[in-house]
Amino acid sequence: QVDWSRFIAVNGATAHPHYEADGTTYNMGNSYGKHGSRYNIIQIPPQKSNSSDTLEGAKVLCSIAPVDKMKPSYYHSFGMSENYIIFIEQPIKLNLLQIITSKLRGEAISDGISWEPQYNTYFHVVNKHTGQAPLFWSLQVLPGQWYTKPFAVFHQINAFEDDGCVVLDLCCQDDGTTLAMYKIQNLRKSGEGLDQVYESITRAFPRRFVLPLNVDADTPVGKDLNPLPYTLARAVKDADGKVWCTHENLHPEGFEKVGGLEFPQINYWHYNGRRYRYFYGCGFRHLLGDSLIKVDVETKNFKIWQEDGCYPSEPVFVPVPNATAEDSGVILSVVVSPTENQSAFLLVLDAETFRELGRAEVGVQMPYGFHGIFTS
Secondary structure, three states, X not given: OOOHHHOOOOEOOOOOOEEOOOOOEEEEEEEEEOOEEEEEEEEEOOOOOOOOXXXXXXXXXEEEOOOOOOOOEOOOOOEEOOOEEEEEEOOEXXXXXXXXXXXXXXXXXXXXXXXXXXXXXXXXXXXXXXXXXXXXXXXXXXXXXXXXXXXXXXXXXXEEEEOOEXXXXXXXXXXXXXXXXXXXXXXXOOOHHHHHHHHOOOOOEEEEEEEEOOOOOOOOOOOEOOOOOOOOOEEEXXXXXXXXXXXEEOOOOOHHHHOOEEEEEOOHHHHOOOOOOEEEEEEOOOOOOOEEEEEEOOOOOEEEEOOOOOEEOOXXXXXXXXXXXXXXXXXXXXXXXXOOOOOEEEEEEEOOOOOEEEEEEEOOOOOOOOOOOOOO
């Protein structure tokens, strides 16, 4: 257990920190004061093996002002390329006044969280070495110079830099009311009632955005600024200087049949922040993930593992030591089943072929898991 407040003045942190090869860690957390809220990018230096302070040396690299300081956005993760942190300010809003007074009013904290699609979605890009926005914009972090239509996002896939742009891949939903669907009264339903809950949830699909960095007063208005030949994503400068971004789908037609995709994972230690080809995730034909999927972002083809009555957790990629191929490794996933007398098991797939290599059964009841990590 770690108390953030002993080391840095932020409240909480995301479930998805990012890591450098040298052990430097980045995360995000909010801070609140009399003038409203701020989004904070946190940098934690590599820790000494004999240090008892697990966050020693942590600092706020940069603070970002929300579009509405009294209604900051909910966020679960953020992106990181070689040189930049990418934060997405989405229109899932936290009404601070409602949340603070919820106990007095006898209401749940969740009642202060709402989907407000009258707001667009904004991308904030910060140099992780200096804590500043790209210099051609300003020496200060500006409130979302790149923006797009409203969407909800929980998980990033990857981000990398190419030809003066940041390429950002993530799983998007066009409706952000999903959080409200996961209330305990809905999860206790069964049969047709549970099916109705599932049908009311918007599916998440993998998408790619391109954020051109070299934009200034001389950049033409109304022209697509994406120079990358391998993606159809668009970025067009408006008359006010901001850049409107249009995504490219990273999936083929008919992908809806697998229920969309969430819990994306990549060969993280070798390809995070770099141009990559493959990612892995869970397909959701039910309220819980019921398949594992491998997607090729270049061809948009995909491979799938599924078994009736089985619900796999987030796929964890484990590379083969000293491998040269990006998908040389195995996928690990904990699979559970509501079927009586069927044990939970650790599934092992060949990451290249997506064929099963084996499974290790556990003779106990286990809950469905979201996130996991492999340590050797």
